[in-house]
Amino acid sequence: xxxxxxxxxxxxxxxxxxxxxxxxxxxxxxxxxxxxxxxxxxxxxxxxxxxxxxxxxxxxxxxxxxxxxxxxxxxxxxxxxxxxxxxxxxxxxxxxxxxxxxxxxxxxxxxxxxxxxxxxxxxxxxxxxxxxxxxxxxxxxxxxxxxxxxxxxxxxxxxxxxxxxxxxxxxxxxxxxxxxxxxxxxxxxxxxxxxxxxxxxxxxxxxxxxxxxxxxxxxxxxxxxxxxxxxxxxxxxxxxxxxxxxxxxxxxxxxxxxxxxxxxxxxxxxxxxxxxxxxxxxxxxxxxxxxxxxxxxxxxxxxxxxxxxxxxxxxxxxxxxxxxxxxxxxxxxxxxxxxxxxxxxxxxxxxxxxxxxxxxxxxxxxxxxxxxxxxxxxxxxxxxxxxxxxxxxxxxxxxxxxxxxxxxxxxxxxxxxxxxxxxx
Numbered sequence: 001x002x003x004x005x006x007x008x009x010x011x012x013x014x015x016x017x018x019x020x021x022x023x024x025x026x027x028x029x030x031x032x033x034x035x036x037x038x039x040x041x042x043x044x045x046x047x048x049x050x051x052x053x054x055x056x057x058x059x060x061x062x063x064x065x066x067x068x069x070x071x072x073x074x075x076x077x078x079x080x081x082x083x084x085x086x087x088x089x090x091x092x093x094x095x096x097x098x099x100x101x102x103x104x105x106x107x108x109x110x111x112x113x114x115x116x117x118x119x120x121x122x123x124x125x126x127x128x129x130x131x132x133x134x135x136x137x138x139x140x141x142x143x144x145x146x147x148x149x150x151x152x153x154x155x156x157x158x159x160x161x162x163x164x165x166x167x168x169x170x171x172x173x174x175x176x177x178x179x180x181x182x183x184x185x186x187x188x189x190x191x192x193x194x195x196x197x198x199x200x201x202x203x204x205x206x207x208x209x210x211x212x213x214x215x216x217x218x219x220x221x222x223x224x225x226x227x228x229x230x231x232x233x234x235x236x237x238x239x240x241x242x243x244x245x246x247x248x249x250x251x252x253x254x255x256x257x258x259x260x261x262x263x264x265x266x267x268x269x270x271x272x273x274x275x276x277x278x279x280x281x282x283x284x285x286x287x288x289x290x291x292x293x294x295x296x297x298x299x300x301x302x303x304x305x306x307x308x309x310x311x312x313x314x315x316x317x318x319x320x321x322x323x324x325x326x327x328x329x330x331x332x333x334x335x336x337x338x339x340x341x342x343x344x345x346x347x348x349x350x351x352x353x354x355x356x357x358x359x360x361x362x363x364x365x366x367x368x369x370x371x372x373x374x375x376x377x378x379x380x381x382x383x384x385x386x387x388x389x390x391x392x393x394x395x396x397x398x399x400x401x402x403x404x405x406x407x408x409x410x411x412x413x414x415x416x417x418x419x420x421x422x423x424x
Contacts, residue, residue, distance in 0.1 A: 003026075003031060003032075003033075004022055004025045004026055004030055004031070004033050004034075004035060005033070005034045005035070005063075006018045006021060006022050006034075006035045006036075006037060006134075007034065007035070007036045007037065007052055007056065008037045009036075009037065009038050009039040009045055009048065009049055009052075009069065009071075010037075010038070010039025010041065010045060010069070010070070011039065011041075011189070011191075011226070011227075012140045012187060012189045012226045013140070013142055013145070013189040013190060013191060013226070014037050014039060014069060014070075015133065015136070015140050016133065016140040016141065016142050016189055017037060017069075017094070017095070017142070018035070018037045018134075019133055019134060020095055021035050021037065021068070021094050021095065022035070022134070024094075024095060024096060024097040024099075024100060025097070025100045027097040027100075028097040028098070028099075028100035028101040029101070030064075030100045030103075032062065032063050032064060033063060033064040033065075033066060034056050034060060034063050034064070034065045034066070035066050035068065035094075036049060036052060036053055036056070036065065036066070036067045036068070036069070037068055037069040037094070038067060038068065038069035038070060038071035038072050038079075039069060039070055039071060040069075040070035040071040040073070040074045040075070040155050040156065040159050040330070041070070041154075041155075041156060041325075042325060042328040042330075043328040043329070043330070044328060045071065046071045046075065046078075049067075049069075049071055050078075050079075050082065053065060053067065053079075053082060053084050053085060054082075054084055056084070057084035064086045064087070064103070065084055065085055065086050065087075066085075066086060066087045066088075066089060066100075066103065067079045067082075067085050067087070067088050067089070068088070068089040068090070068091065068093070068094040069091065069094070069159075070091065070155075070156060070159030070160060071159070072088050072089065072090065072091075072116065073090050073091045073116060073158070073159040073160075074155050074158050074159045074332075076088050076090070076114055076116045080113045080114050085113065086103070086113065087103045087113050087114075087115065088113050088114050088115065088116060089115045089116065090115065090116035090117050091159060091160060091161070092117060092161075093115045093116065093117065099115055102115075103115075133178075133183075135379065136379075137183070137184075137185070137376060137377070137378050137379060137398050137399045138183065138185040138186070138187050138224075138376070139175075139178040139179075139181075139183035139185065139186050139187065140187045140189050140226070141171060141174050141175055141178070141186060141187070141188055141189065142166060142189055142190065143165065143166050143171050143188045143189065143190050143193060143196050143206070143209060144163065144164070144165045144166065144190030144191065144192065144193050144195065144196045144206075145160055145161070145163075145164055145166075145190060145191055146160045146161040146162045146163045146164050146191055146192070147160060147162070147163055147191050147192040147195070148162055148163045148192070148195065149192065149267070149269070150267060151256075151266055151267050151268060152265065152266055152267045152333060152334040152335040152338075153256075153266055153296065153299065153327065153330065153333055153335040154330070154333065155330040155331075155332060155333055156191060158332065160191050163191075163192055163195050163198065163199065164199055165195075165196050165197050165198070165199050165200050167200060168197075168200070168204055168209055168212060171188075171209060171213065172212065172213060172216055172217065175213050175217055175220065176216075176217050176219075179217055179219040179220055180219075182399060183399075184220075184221040184222060184376060184399060184401060185220075185221065185222035185223070185224065185248075185376055186213070186220050186222070186223050186224070187223075187224045187225070187226050188206070188209070188210065188223070188224070188225050188226065189226040190226070192229065192232075193206055193225060193226065193227065193228060194206050194228045194229045194232035194233060194234075194237075195229075195232060196209060197209065205234040205236055205237070206225070206228075206232075206234065206236075206237060207233070207234045207235065207236025207237030207238070207239065207240060208234070208236045210223060210225070210236070210237065210240055210247065211236050211239070211240060211244075214240075214244060214246055214247070220246060221246065221401060222246060222248050222376065222386070223246055223247050223248065224247075224248045224250065224388075225251065225252075226252065227252045227253070227254055227294075228251060228252070228253060228254070229253075229254050229269070229270075230253050230254075230255075230270060230274070230275060230278040230279075231269050231270040231274055231278075233278065238281070238282075238285065241282055241285050241286050241289070242285040242286065248386050248387070248388070249286050249288045249289045249290065249386055249387045250289065250290050250291070250292065250386070250387045250388035251282065251289065251291055251292070252291070252292035252293065252294075252321070253275070253278075253279075253291060253292065253293045253294075254293075254294055255275055255293040255294060255295055255313070255319075256268055256294060256295060256296050257295060257296060257299065257306075257309075257310050257313075258272055258275075258295075258309040258310040258311070258312060258313025258314065259272070259302075259305075259306040259307075259309035259310060260272050260309075261306065262299055262301070262302060262306050262310075265299070265300070265301060265335075265338070266296075266299065266335070267334075272309070272313060275313065275317070276313070276316065276317060279291060279317050279318075288386075288387060289387065290320040290321070290364065290387035290388060290389065291317060291318070291319050291320060291321070292319065292320065292321035292322070292323065292388070293314065293317070293319045293321075293322055293323065294323045294325065295310055295314065295322060295323070295324055295325070295353060296324075296325050296326075296327050297310070297324055297325070297326050297327065297346060297349040297350040297352075297353045298326055298327040298341050298345060298346030298347075298349050298350060299327045299335065299341075300327070300329075300335055300338035300339055300340050300341065301338060301339055302327075302341060302349070307349050307352075307353075310353060311352070311353060311356050314353070314356055314357065314360060315356065315360065318360065318363075318364075319357065319360055320360060320361055320364035320387075320389070321357075321361065321388065322353070322354070322356070322357030322360060322361070324350050324353045324354045324357060325350070326346045326347055326349075326350035327341070327346055358411075361411075362409075362411050364389065365389070365409040365411070365413075365414060366409070368385070368389060368406050368409070368414060369406050369407065369408060369409060369414070370405075370406065371405075371406050372403055372404065372405055372406070372419055373385040373386065373389075373391070373403070373404055373406055373414075373416075374386055374401060374402070374403050375391055375393060375396075375401070375402050375403075375404055375416070376399070376400075376401055377393050377396040377397060377398050377399065377400045377401075377402060378393075378398060379398045381393060381394050381395075381396075382413070383396065383402075385414070389413075389414060390412070390413040390414065391404070391406070391413055391414040391415070391416050392413050392414070392415055392416070393416065402418065402419075403419045404416035404417060404418055404419055405417050405418075405419050
């Protein structure tokens with residue numbers, strides 16, 4: 001192989017960071033190299049990264065393999081001891097060309113492979129400019145990194161560090177850069193995006209940032225948030241939900257569970273009633289709003305009744321896009337020291353919660369048949385509606401905004417036919 005290939009795992013923030021990594025590595029003159037940007041959110045994510053590294057070495061025996069990302073930050077020795085790995089970079093080190101210029105030679109020891117500093121010492125997030133997000137028709141922009149909260153199940157703060165925000169002016173410049181490159185949809189990303197601005201002068205909020213982007217860059221046709229913590233939603237964000245048609249009617253919520261006792265044991269900051277109140281308030285402001293959510297099945301000490309509360313919350317809230325994670329103990333987290341459930345029970349509960357999510361998704365698809373929807377067409381013959389529902393869109397050009405009539409669905413995605421003279 002030649003050039004720089006990037007393999008990305010995990011969140012949309014990682015997708016954005018991978019483009020920064022590629023640009024910095026190329027600036028350093030790196031060639032014949034594979035960068036693996038890992039995720040640490042679950043043990044399965046780490047396993048998949050290790051598997052991908054082994055596969056990359058088999059397929060590219062002479063390439064240099066550099067591992068970075070959250071799993072590399074939190075489990076650096078694990079990756080350094082892999083014979084297939086030539087270097088391990090931390091989450092801060094991966095963003096500078098100097099790191100790629102100073103990589104060690106092949107065949108060095110595990111300790112010599114390591115370029116991982118203390119992420120907790122990082123106090124600022126420098127703006128990084130990219131003009132292209134490889135393989136995507138939506139453009140992701142980092143607005144925040146790190147997290148000041150310490151949920152008992154989560155290792156991510158130890159991979160990303162404490163919360164720090166990108167200055168508003170830099171976000172506006174990056175958004176303008178990407179819209180000038182032809183992107184019609186912008187997605188604001190962060191580890192804890194709704195904490196945006198607390199460390200900046202004047203303490204601007206995520207809602208104010210979104211308002212400013214839409215005001216200063218009228219070329220943005222669609223604006224989304226990647227994920228939010230509903231307890232941190234600010235008044236500006238609620239204004240956008242109510243009054244701004246370019247702010248897309250879909251929110252992905254970090255719910256994690258529906259039982260108040262388990263939410264406390266997770267050290268979440270919201271209760272079940274807080275979550276339901278937010279969802280109800282948003283639906284009153286924007287009836288067409290759809291919701292996605294992350295939920296964990298099989299958290300330590302979860303009883304049948306507690307699990308039932310998780311399922312009922314998803315049902316009562318009408319979560320259209322449910323992401324289910326079977327609980328995975330992460331070494332170094334408080335939850336890993338709590339009484340654990342049997343793995344078979346965790347898998348069974350995750351399957352039941354996913355089945356509930358599938359029923360909810362089918363109901364959501366049912367409700368959209370017979371409607372007209374604006375689609376942003378992807379690169380793979382698929383598209384997304386404004387409320388982030390997947391649509392089969394054969395024959396349409398990537399990046400087009402097209403209005404269609406929704407005719408049916410297959411339980412996974414919608415089917416459509418073009419509405420006359422409604423492409424933009």
